[in-house]
Amino acid sequence: MNRLLGRFRTLPLRARLSMLVAAAVAFAVAAVSVTCWFIVQGKLYDEINADLKSSIPRAMPAAQVQTALTSCSQTPTGGLGFGGRFKGYTQLIKSDGTTCLLEGSTSLVKVSGSDKSFAASPDPNKAVLRNGTDKDGNAVRVLTTAVIVNTGDFDSRAMVQDTALMIAVPLKGTQATLNELALLLLLVSGIGVLGAGAAGLAVARAGLRPVDKLTEAVEHVARTEDLSVRIPVEEESDDEIARLSRSFNSMTSSLANSRELQQQLIADAGHELRTPLTSLRTNIELLTRSEETGRPIPPADRKALLASVKAQMTELASLIGDLQELSRSEGQRGERVQIVALQDTVEAALRRARLRGPELTITADVQPWFVRAEPSALERAIVNILDNAVKFSPEGGKIEVTLERGVLTVRDHGPGIAEDELPHVFDRFWRSPSARALPGSGLGLSIVARTVQQAGGDVTLARASGGGTVATVRLPGAPTVPPDSA
Secondary structure, eight states: HHHHHHHHHHHHHHHHHHHHHHHHHHHHHHHHHHHHHHHHHHHHHHHHHHHHHHHHHHOEHHHHHHHHHHTTHHHSSOSSSTTSOOOSSEEEEEEOOHHHHHHHSSBOOOOOOOHHHHHHOOTTTEEEEEEEEBTTOOEEEEEEEEEEOOSSTTOOOEEEEEEEEEEEEEEEHHHHHHHHHHHHHHHHOOOOHHHHHHHHHHHHHHHHHHHHHHHHHHHHHHOOOTTOOOOOTTTTOSSSHHHHHHHHHHHHHHHHHHHHHHHHHHHHHHHHHHHHHHHHHHHHHHHHHHHHHHHHHHHHHHHHHHHHHHHHHHHHHHHHHHHHHOOOHHHHTTTTOOOHHHHHHHHHHHHHHHHHTTTTTEEEEOOOOOEOHHHHHOOOOOOHHHHHHHSHHHHTTTTEEEEEEEEEEEEEEESSGGGGEEEEEEESSOOOOOGSSOOOOOOOOHHHHHHHHHTOEEEHHHHOOTEEEEEEEOOOOOOOOOOGGO
8 A cells, every 4th residue: 555655646746636536536426326226226126015015915715725735835726826917926835934836926936034934923014025036046026924814704804824925026127227227337437437537637737737837937947047037927816826926936036136136245345345455465565575675665654554454454354244244144143133132232332432433422321122133233233333423423523322212313423424325325335425535345334224124123314403414223122121131
């Protein structure tokens, strides 16, 4: 059985569907055919039983029955027949199994134990019906009943004890009818099963045609990596195949967008890396040539070159760190999400900002708030926002930071952002024309937007009234708080 199931599972899907349809139809046809055959058999036997019961004589002459029983033999005896109105087998039977034919009967019916038992205790209100055979082996339908005789006194009747009357009719015609019906049902069933198998194959082919198209599309994508393939789907269709096709189209569209973003990221990263690498190479070549030629560089120039090399290396390290942050998958992030005290994260970011801008005045009003986020990514995002404020604040300027009910606001008093530049501030590698001379990779605010969105919040940048820029971060509160923060 397991081997058959294993072979069945290896068959193509349309073949399995066709076989299942054919098997289901075969089962249904077989059940209907068998039920029909038994119903017809029951109806035919009911008619035969009715004929047998109607053939039971109302009464038989007592003297002739007694004479027949006294000289009972297996040859027909005169005077006890039914006057030719019944064509079948008629015989008397005693409780010991002795039988004698009556007029009109040509053969004996084989006696069973139930016939003997009935003859031993006859009941005029009952009759035994059964299938049997005659002495030649032909099938017959037998009715065994009590023997009722006419005593001759005012039409009075009496039952003969220890004796029963057996009436039988041949079943040859009935069995022939049932055999023909069985053959006909078998023929119709076979044609039905074959037709169902063919119809199942046709339906499977038609129903799986969209799956074939989907398979071809998947194979095409795997072979050519062409993510522009789309499977046509009817808008009003909502079956499983249509949903699968829509899901495939959505997947290829997402993959195409992801590839486009990846290519754009690589191109932008290459462009951004080219500048510091070129500067770094130039500075190192100058230092190397000085050593090779033996002509030393003036100390001031040498110090400036080394400072430039250090700055370019710092910028490269920062850019690589930002690229690593952007390349992290959602699954890697999800493993580290936990409940974070936002006020502690803001305080840690403020300490780093004060070190980077010691000449600035940074004020803070921070209220407790808990969020679900990745701690290190959230701190990096807040540090990036504060770094932007420090970078664009004039010397001796002021930065105001507030955190109230999940809304973090960072306001600086720098030159601000032009209105036409606001839609691009969160794009990867985008830098304001006025800020391109300043250090940075153009990825800081992009990382901020991604981190805040992953935490379920949103971030905006706008021009502040009176000059400068205001950054606003809104983060939803966590459903629970750590026990040690209560």
